[in-house]
Amino acid sequence: MAATETHQAIEAVFRIERARLIGGLTRVVRDLDRAEELAQDALLMALSEWPKTGVPLNPGAWLMAAAKRRAIDGLRRDKMLARKHSQIAQELDEEIDPVGDIEAAMDDDVGDELLSLIFTACHPILSAEARAALTLRLIGGLTTEEIARAFLSAEPTIAQRIVRAKKTIGNAGLTFEVPRGKERKQRLASVLEVVYLIFNEGYAATAGEDLIRPALCAEAQRLGRILAGLARDEPEVFGLLALMEIQASRLAARTAADGSFVSLTEQNRARWDQFLIRRGLAALERAEALGGAKGPYTLQAALAACHARARKVEDTDWNKIAVLYDTLREAMPSPIVDLNRAVAYSMAFGPEAGLKLVDEIAGVAALRNYAPLPAAKGDFLFRAGRLAEARGQFERAAELTRNDREKAFLLERAEACGS
Amino acid sequence: MRVMVFVKATADSEEGMKPSAKLTEMFEAMGKFNEELVKAGVMLAGEGLKPSSEGKRVAFDGPSRTVIDGPFAETRELVAGYWLWEVKDMAEAVEWVKRCPNPMFGPSEIEIRPIYEMADFEGIVTPEIVAQEEELREKLSDR
Numbered sequence: 001m002a003a004t005e006t007h008q009a010i011e012a013v014f015r016i017e018r019a020r021l022i023g024g025l026t027r028v029v030r031d032l033d034r035a036e037e038l039a040q041d042a043l044l045m046a047l048s049e050w051p052k053t054g055v056p057l058n059p060g061a062w063l064m065a066a067a068k069r070r071a072i073d074g075l076r077r078d079k080m081l082a083r084k085h086s087q088i089a090q091e092l093d094e095e096i097d098p099v100g101d102i103e104a105a106m107d108d109d110v111g112d113e114l115l116s117l118i119f120t121a122c123h124p125i126l127s128a129e130a131r132a133a134l135t136l137r138l139i140g141g142l143t144t145e146e147i148a149r150a151f152l153s154a155e156p157t158i159a160q161r162i163v164r165a166k167k168t169i170g171n172a173g174l175t176f177e178v179p180r181g182k183e184r185k186q187r188l189a190s191v192l193e194v195v196y197l198i199f200n201e202g203y204a205a206t207a208g209e210d211l212i213r214p215a216l217c218a219e220a221q222r223l224g225r226i227l228a229g230l231a232r233d234e235p236e237v238f239g240l241l242a243l244m245e246i247q248a249s250r251l252a253a254r255t256a257a258d259g260s261f262v263s264l265t266e267q268n269r270a271r272w273d274q275f276l277i278r279r280g281l282a283a284l285e286r287a288e289a290l291g292g293a294k295g296p297y298t299l300q301a302a303l304a305a306c307h308a309r310a311r312k313v314e315d316t317d318w319n320k321i322a323v324l325y326d327t328l329r330e331a332m333p334s335p336i337v338d339l340n341r342a343v344a345y346s347m348a349f350g351p352e353a354g355l356k357l358v359d360e361i362a363g364v365a366a367l368r369n370y371a372p373l374p375a376a377k378g379d380f381l382f383r384a385g386r387l388a389e390a391r392g393q394f395e396r397a398a399e400l401t402r403n404d405r406e407k408a409f410l411l412e413r414a415e416a417c418g419s
Numbered sequence: 420m421r422v423m424v425f426v427k428a429t430a431d432s433e434e435g436m437k438p439s440a441k442l443t444e445m446f447e448a449m450g451k452f453n454e455e456l457v458k459a460g461v462m463l464a465g466e467g468l469k470p471s472s473e474g475k476r477v478a479f480d481g482p483s484r485t486v487i488d489g490p491f492a493e494t495r496e497l498v499a500g501y502w503l504w505e506v507k508d509m510a511e512a513v514e515w516v517k518r519c520p521n522p523m524f525g526p527s528e529i530e531i532r533p534i535y536e537m538a539d540f541e542g543i544v545t546p547e548i549v550a551q552e553e554e555l556r557e558k559l560s561d562r
Contacts (some may be wrong), residue, residue: 012510016459059514114458222505225460279463
């Protein structure tokens with residue numbers, strides 16, 4: 001094999017094995033930073049060995065064994081130091097042999113080392129941003145520099161965020177186990193929040209931006225698929241996966257040839273990725289079958305599915321969407337959900353129904369300077385034939401938006417109301 | 420990127436499945452491998468295909484359409500099963516294929532082919548053909 005080819009193969013192996021390696025090592029050395037270091041050492045050993053010997057038949061086991069030897073060497077060294085520095089060498093010798101412990105732990109069938117690593121990286125003691133950075137680093141294998149580019153942040157900021165997160169986890173004395181029972185639900189919510197945050201960061205990327213940003217969507221989908229493979233009985237895992245698959249199915253359709261954003265109703269639906277839609281619908285079905293129909297992610301996925309099923313905008317089942325929003329606002333109260341619900345009502349039951357709901361939330365502080373609110377209200381008024389009032393709302397929305405293209409669109413709509 | 424991974428047929432696979440301890444063993448190994456693929460978030464779809472004796476071909480030549488019944492010769496060129504994977508690059512796909520247990524009793528082959536994406540067409544063919552392709556997909560998904 002040519003040198004570059006071997007190098008590529010090693011990189012591919014490492015991409016496949018890295019997270020599992022770090023997960024397994026973390027459980028043994030009980031130190032995230034040390035585990036990552038050991039995994040990195042193992043890679044360096046592979047890079048020097050494999051070009052000579054070829055990639056071993058079971059590269060994962062090779063890397064684990066190499067990291068394990070390093071871990072044991074490290075422990076022996078620590079023990080030697082302890083011996084030199086203390087006068088109680090004899091006692092130490094009689095203590096339980098940590099090297100033996102490590103061997104035993106390594107031989108355990110730690111099938112969910114990856115899952116435990118995900119739970120650790122997404123621990124609720126960390127901020128959502130820290131969780132996202134740590135997850136992309138440990139499970140996604142992204143470099144600090146790549147994460148910084150992906151989140152439009154400075155590299156030192158991200159580096160510091162990761163160091164602090166590891167320290168926080170180290171100080172908290174976590175067990176690095178997959179949480180069970182009551183704790184699991186809360187911890188899982190914390191994981192799903194991070195996965196969706198990563199996805200949305202990628203979804204928010206605009207044309208012409210660094211490609212690493214839209215790639216975050218794929219990374220989040222991969223995380224979602226991994227979770228779905230590891231936590232097969234968790235409805236919200238499938239709800240989130242369904243939501244991401246369906247949203248991602250529209251990635252190609254939401255950008256016009258000139259790079260501008262195309263709204264859901266304007267999209268060429270032939271460009272939707274039907275394969276992802278089918279996968280999304282299947283995941284949604286599973287979430288519902290597991291009894292999760294009222295989970296926030298499953299509900300959002302069900303909403304996305306209503307659009308995905310409509311081949312033409314006119315086919316959209318707005319009645320069903322309105323009902324789903326009724327349920328969603330119970331499961332996940334938010335003024336944004338209320339606003340979307342008003343839009344759904346206007347489509348299902350006419351503009352007056354939308355106006356009634358939008359007036360109920362007009363006073364909410366979070367929506368005071370939120371352009372979509374007057375834009376929606378303007379649309380309802382326009383459709384109700386109250387053109388002068390509609391114009392005022394469109395103008396207000398145009399004032400609030402920071403997006404030039406949207407501003408132009410809203411002013412056009414204001415213009416269409418006459419004077 | 421998405422890749423299609425083809426398991427090529429052999430004389431054995433062309434004979435169809437006959438219950439045996441060897442086959443059970445292979446199924447178990449393959450099941451484990453599939454599980455690995457799922458847990459890694461790589462596998463999107465995959466199936467095994469029945470022997471070509473149960474298949475048909477349609478030959479095209481100008482306006483003529485001739486239906487040919489299986490089985491078909493050139494066994495090594497036949498497909499016995501496939502996966503659809505999402506991987507970062509071909510190197511990753513190759514690594515995963517290397518981990519696959521022997522898919523057949525005797526020597527056999529697995530082929531990896533990257534799937535065209537819309538972006539690959541844009542710039543190569545005219546916008547009209549892209550539009551045509553999209554129209555086709557629309558009809559396909561109307562099912």
